Amino acid sequence: MALARIEIDDFRCLERVALGLDPRYNLFVGPNASGKTSLLEALFFLGRGRSFRTRRLDRLVRHGREDFRIVGWIKTHHDTTVLGIGGNRRGTEIRIGGAPASGAADLATHFPPQIIDPEVHKLLEEGPHRRRRFLDWGVFHVEPTFLDAWHRYHRAVRQRNSALRPGTDPRTAPAWQAEIVSAGLVLDRVRRDYLALLEPVLARFGERLLNLPVSVAYHSGWPGGETLAEALERSADRDRRHGVTHVGPHRADVAVRVDGLLARERISRGQQKLLAAALTLAQLELHEARAPSTGALLLDDPAAELDTESLARLLGVVRETSAQLFVTALRPDLPGLGRPGAMFHVEQGRIVAAGGGCEIVDNN
Ligand SMILES: Nc1ncnc2c1ncn2[C@@H]1O[C@H](COP(=O)(O)OP(=O)(O)OP(=O)(O)O)[C@@H](O)[C@H]1O
Ligand SMILES: [Mg+2]
Numbered sequence: 001m002a003l004a005r006i007e008i009d010d011f012r013c014l015e016r017v018a019l020g021l022d023p024r025y026n027l028f029v030g031p032n033a034s035g036k037t038s039l040l041e042a043l044f045f046l047g048r049g050r051s052f053r054t055r056r057l058d059r060l061v062r063h064g065r066e067d068f069r070i071v072g073w074i075k076t077h078h079d080t081t082v083l084g085i086g087g088n089r090r091g092t093e094i095r096i097g098g099a100p101a102s103g104a105a106d107l108a109t110h111f112p113p114q115i116i117d118p119e120v121h122k123l124l125e126e127g128p129h130r131r132r133r134f135l136d137w138g139v140f141h142v143e144p145t146f147l148d149a150w151h152r153y154h155r156a157v158r159q160r161n162s163a164l165r166p167g168t169d170p171r172t173a174p175a176w177q178a179e180i181v182s183a184g185l186v187l188d189r190v191r192r193d194y195l196a197l198l199e200p201v202l203a204r205f206g207e208r209l210l211n212l213p214v215s216v217a218y219h220s221g222w223p224g225g226e227t228l229a230e231a232l233e234r235s236a237d238r239d240r241r242h243g244v245t246h247v248g249p250h251r252a253d254v255a256v257r258v259d260g261l262l263a264r265e266r267i268s269r270g271q272q273k274l275l276a277a278a279l280t281l282a283q284l285e286l287h288e289a290r291a292p293s294t295g296a297l298l299l300d301d302p303a304a305e306l307d308t309e310s311l312a313r314l315l316g317v318v319r320e321t322s323a324q325l326f327v328t329a330l331r332p333d334l335p336g337l338g339r340p341g342a343m344f345h346v347e348q349g350r351i352v353a354a355g356g357g358c359e360i361v362d363n364n
Helices: 036-048 128-142 146-164 170-210 228-242 269-290 308-320
Strands: 002-011 014-020 025-029 067-075 080-088 091-096 113-116 214-219 253-258 296-299 324-329 342-347 350-354
Touching (some): 014 350, 025 036, 036 113, 036 324, 128 170, 128 253, 146 170, 170 228, 170 269, 269 308
Parallel strands (some): 113 296, 296 324
Antiparallel strands (some): 342 350
């Protein structure tokens, strides 16, 4: 499975792009502000239904335009599926094979991109939200029950929160508690199971990239020694005062430790990039182990923040994945990944295939 072709209209600085892609390794080279990250952002949007840079859709529409459009052709041995996303400041519309999709999760089974960009260290540095999202993406791909439990859980939390707010009958809140516990315990179990699969792969990549021991621990989102039901009971007064549910899997976190210390307290920025990359690559390896050559890795300016040796280590691990690669760089001489199957020049929002073999350029 690979993204064989992409068309992008009016997304960020990209006015009109139409590219034939290599199933293995695509390299996009261009100066600062030429549109390299914008291209990866469009690819990410195609598989995730959201940007990795902003939540604001209006930022994504090209200045002076109303709508953007991203269309991708996913090729398997048997057939081709067309994924289409239209977006404007009000929302997005997703179509798969011409039919409307129910949500972004439907895209992920066709094109599941991972990204390592210059901001990847935020996975370790910022609050738990990013780590939960990272974890849940991995769980979603290995555990069929996850999505249903996730939706049930979050709906029940929203309902309980509304029931806790002033002016509503407080007796309705406990009714949602049973649902929170039932779906929450499924989430807790599948996340722990996934992390147990991830940890040895992460330890191996951590050793290779950082030469340091890396471990992970799951924090469930409620105090240890209590059941989720007990924690909800105990938190009920506080929850009522604030109108929100303070305990449960929506407050979970993953502690990433290096040498026994929390990563953000132990290692430098460059090392954080390597560690966050190790997490992403570990997740990609689990994905590829189950379904070889179905993943995609977006690697934005891998040289940023890294010295020559660190970059070589990172690209050494990247080179081993069977996922389709989309790499950006300021210069074409990126060492360590071998010869790209397709290389493109990016300049002022235009993307041109370098040399023969690939389509296109159409900016007019
Ligand atoms: N909605 C938009 N419409 C038009 N242009 C935009 C929009 N959003 C961002 N841009 C512009 O797109 C240009 C390319 O940005 P991008 O981040 O893709 O560059 P880049 O090639 O990744 O640069 P760098 O090497 O510095 O990371 C920037 O000049 C930016 O101001
Ligand atoms: Mg960039």
